[in-house]
Amino acid sequence: MTNQNINVALIGNPNTGKTxxxxxxxxxxxxxxxxxxxxxxxxxxxxxxxNNVKANILDLPGTYSLNASSIDENVVIELLxxxxxxxxxxxxxxxTDVENLKRNLLLFTQIKDLEIPTILVIxxxxxxxxxxxxxxxxxxxxHLKTKIALxxxxxxxxxxxxxxxxxxxxxxxxxxxLNASSIDxxxxNSLRKAFSxxxxxxxxxxxxxxxxxxxxxRNEIRSSFTKSHSDLKRLQQKETIxxxxxxxxxxxxxxxIDTTIAKDFRSKLDRVLTHKxxxxxxxxxxxxxxxxxxxxxxxxxxxxxxxxxxxxxxLAAEELPAxxxxxxxxxxxxxxxxxxxxxxxxxxxxxxxxxxxEESGYMSRVVFLMDKIMRKFGLSGKSxxxxxxxxxxxxxxxxxxxxxxxxxxxxxxxxxxxxxTCSARLPVYAIIIALVIPDNRVFGFLNMQGMTLMLLYxxxxxxxxxxxxxxxxxxxxxxxxxxxxxxxxxxxPLFKNVGINVIEKTKAFIFGAGKIILAIxxxxxxxxxxxxxxxxxxAETIVTENTKQNPLxxxxxxxxxxxxxxxxxxxxxxxxxIEPAISPLGYDWKIGIAIISSFAAREVxxxxxxxxxxxxxxxxxxxxxxxxxxxxxxxxxxxxxNFASGISLLLFYAFAMQCASTxxxxxxxxxxxxxxxGQLIFMSGFAYVVxxxxxxxxx
Amino acid sequence: xQTTIHSLKKxxxxxxxxxxxxxxxxxxxxxxxxxxxxxxLLQIAPFGDPLYLNINGSHVAIRVETARxxxxxxxxxxx
Numbered sequence: 001m002t003n004q005n006i007n008v009a010l011i012g013n014p015n016t017g018k019t020x021x022x023x024x025x026x027x028x029x030x031x032x033x034x035x036x037x038x039x040x041x042x043x044x045x046x047x048x049x050x051n052n053v054k055a056n057i058l059d060l061p062g063t064y065s066l067n068a069s070s071i072d073e074n075v076v077i078e079l080l081x082x083x084x085x086x087x088x089x090x091x092x093x094x095x096t097d098v099e100n101l102k103r104n105l106l107l108f109t110q111i112k113d114l115e116i117p118t119i120l121v122i123x124x125x126x127x128x129x130x131x132x133x134x135x136x137x138x139x140x141x142x143h144l145k146t147k148i149a150l151x152x153x154x155x156x157x158x159x160x161x162x163x164x165x166x167x168x169x170x171x172x173x174x175x176x177x178l179n180a181s182s183i184d185x186x187x188x189n190s191l192r193k194a195f196s197x198x199x200x201x202x203x204x205x206x207x208x209x210x211x212x213x214x215x216x217x218r219n220e221i222r223s224s225f226t227k228s229h230s231d232l233k234r235l236q237q238k239e240t241i242x243x244x245x246x247x248x249x250x251x252x253x254x255x256x257i258d259t260t261i262a263k264d265f266r267s268k269l270d271r272v273l274t275h276k277x278x279x280x281x282x283x284x285x286x287x288x289x290x291x292x293x294x295x296x297x298x299x300x301x302x303x304x305x306x307x308x309x310x311x312x313x314x315l316a317a318e319e320l321p322a323x324x325x326x327x328x329x330x331x332x333x334x335x336x337x338x339x340x341x342x343x344x345x346x347x348x349x350x351x352x353x354x355x356x357x358e359e360s361g362y363m364s365r366v367v368f369l370m371d372k373i374m375r376k377f378g379l380s381g382k383s384x385x386x387x388x389x390x391x392x393x394x395x396x397x398x399x400x401x402x403x404x405x406x407x408x409x410x411x412x413x414x415x416x417x418x419x420x421t422c423s424a425r426l427p428v429y430a431i432i433i434a435l436v437i438p439d440n441r442v443f444g445f446l447n448m449q450g451m452t453l454m455l456l457y458x459x460x461x462x463x464x465x466x467x468x469x470x471x472x473x474x475x476x477x478x479x480x481x482x483x484x485x486x487x488x489x490x491x492x493p494l495f496k497n498v499g500i501n502v503i504e505k506t507k508a509f510i511f512g513a514g515k516i517i518l519a520i521x522x523x524x525x526x527x528x529x530x531x532x533x534x535x536x537x538x539a540e541t542i543v544t545e546n547t548k549q550n551p552l553x554x555x556x557x558x559x560x561x562x563x564x565x566x567x568x569x570x571x572x573x574x575x576x577x578i579e580p581a582i583s584p585l586g587y588d589w590k591i592g593i594a595i596i597s598s599f600a601a602r603e604v605x606x607x608x609x610x611x612x613x614x615x616x617x618x619x620x621x622x623x624x625x626x627x628x629x630x631x632x633x634x635x636x637x638x639x640x641x642n643f644a645s646g647i648s649l650l651l652f653y654a655f656a657m658q659c660a661s662t663x664x665x666x667x668x669x670x671x672x673x674x675x676x677x678g679q680l681i682f683m684s685g686f687a688y689v690v691x692x693x694x695x696x697x698x699x
Numbered sequence: 700x701q702t703t704i705h706s707l708k709k710x711x712x713x714x715x716x717x718x719x720x721x722x723x724x725x726x727x728x729x730x731x732x733x734x735x736x737x738x739x740l741l742q743i744a745p746f747g748d749p750l751y752l753n754i755n756g757s758h759v760a761i762r763v764e765t766a767r768x769x770x771x772x773x774x775x776x777x778x
Contacts, residue, residue: 064726064729064730065726065729067725067726067729069725069726100756100757102731102755102756103729103730103731103755103756103757106729230720230721233720233721233725234720236725236728237720237725237728237733240725240728240729240733241733241734244731244733266758267741270741270742270751271742274742274744274745274751275745276745276746279745280745364760367760368742368744368749368751368760369744369745371744371748371749371760371762372744372745372746372747372748372749373746381749405724405726482723482724482726482727482761482762482765483749483760483761483762483765484724484726484727484730484759484760484761484765485749485759485760485761486730486757486758486759487751487758487759487760488758489758
């Protein structure tokens, strides 16, 4: 059996350091994917255990119990109910926090009822001394019918012992530790008689949960054993009480806390961080520092990446034998890849900060602090997390709304999150600001360009809040409103966890968005390099004819031919077609092409202009920015990217729904095309109107 | 008027007596909000809502509208 990997499932409440344990066991040997059909993250890692045993470690979403209230939690139940799943665990590790053992054991007793061999992992053992906690491990092992691994994923101890325990999983008891069916013996006895070959607790889960269960006809069970919603909930309450009674009895002997030793550091910090004045001041200071550092720190690596790809492109054009393939590489593929990689610094910093805020436990305090205010706009305190993560990318942000219990608050959060300034807007903003806003300082320290960027961020947030307010008035949805937030202990974020998170998220973004950007860049290059009809194919002759009177120098001639070709290429014709619609906004047909191509993803805008200007522009300007600055309107002789058209473009990108992936994720999360369609029409329509007004006033 | 978690002052402790099972979410029960368990009001958010509680060792925040549904008996000498 040594060549077959054993399946290990990591299960636990949120905030128990489950992911740290996962990282300790697997290192960077991880694969992050999605469960089929849903956007729940599926994390699998590989781990070498003693005696040449190998294990697949599955990190399941955090859950407080097996009573699921979100699709993330459903994943846990569906896997544990389905013995045929190829990831069905040979052994389950329930990760608990020694300071919250009582609550964490609730889930443990439920997992035990599924009769899977289960190891109890008690994490954060390094804090026991500090909190005056002592555990009687043999007593606990006996009464909980399990093996215990006392570990600290932070201090990295106990991991080797845990690995040894996993190897010996066959000797671990799979017996339940209490008899939960005693809450209603009559009901459970008849259930057992009707389905004698099934596990009783599984049946109970099928009755109470909204999950798929392959082996059983759910309707059959439900119709013969139905109970009213209220009766079921009463039984679930009884079950919870029963489990807690058992846990209390066990812990009375097995766990001792000497309260005279316990030091209370969290309440002091809480007092400051949730203070009615200091709480907000600190929160806004943190946000300010985050945004400032993202831009300050990313500047150098971004310029470096931009420059490098410009050089590479020139190099490829010079060194490779001339031909169509070389053109594709130097004008299509290299600028395309550069357009993706330039995002890395900002995305990595943003994910780093968000991950630090979450790891430290601070995010829950922000939720607590902001709930009342956010509710005025039809949002929840929990909407703060999506709105902040939205500054990285709306897609994970929309997925992060899942823990908002109230459907109306959640729906509004999903609908308005795309207004927040995501990292895909950044390159568009960065390049246009650099072109149209002077690089001056006001009062000696406020950089005008930086201020403009900050204003655009505030505009995004403001628009999100404003639309939420409107939606709250319009939408008539009644739903159960409740709100439960765990306030975890403060922790120093672990470098390893933050690092792995940043790498995973950045990788996912680069490869996800990167494929689209690269593909579009290549398609664009073809569309820009070929065209129908005489005007394209006979460009040289036409230019020669037109300039017979005063012949051009060789370089001027080549430029004229190139722009003649671009204008009559396939993409040029597309741009020309929509030009009437966008010229009132101050855009020419080249910008039109960029708007069309960036409908799938905003960041394509810059890459498109790069590709278009590489094909059609002069070769003197190397970087994209300089190429754009050199663009002149042939009719008026004015710069294409002037103050009025620049502001108009900034506003257009601030509001328009230029992101196909966001629409897709909204569809998935709301289960209807109605909502993403509404987003698209409202956001893009609004963007058009605002950009139009801005240009007409400023021009 | 009955005494509920909403009637607690900051730092006060109480024993949970009863609540309407159809209104209070199951998730809160799983956090330890069950009759007989102790609850302590740790912090009140600015503007008076939500409330930050220690329920049976779990630190959670809930809204006033939920807190109003949970009947308690205040512990006088604040053990």
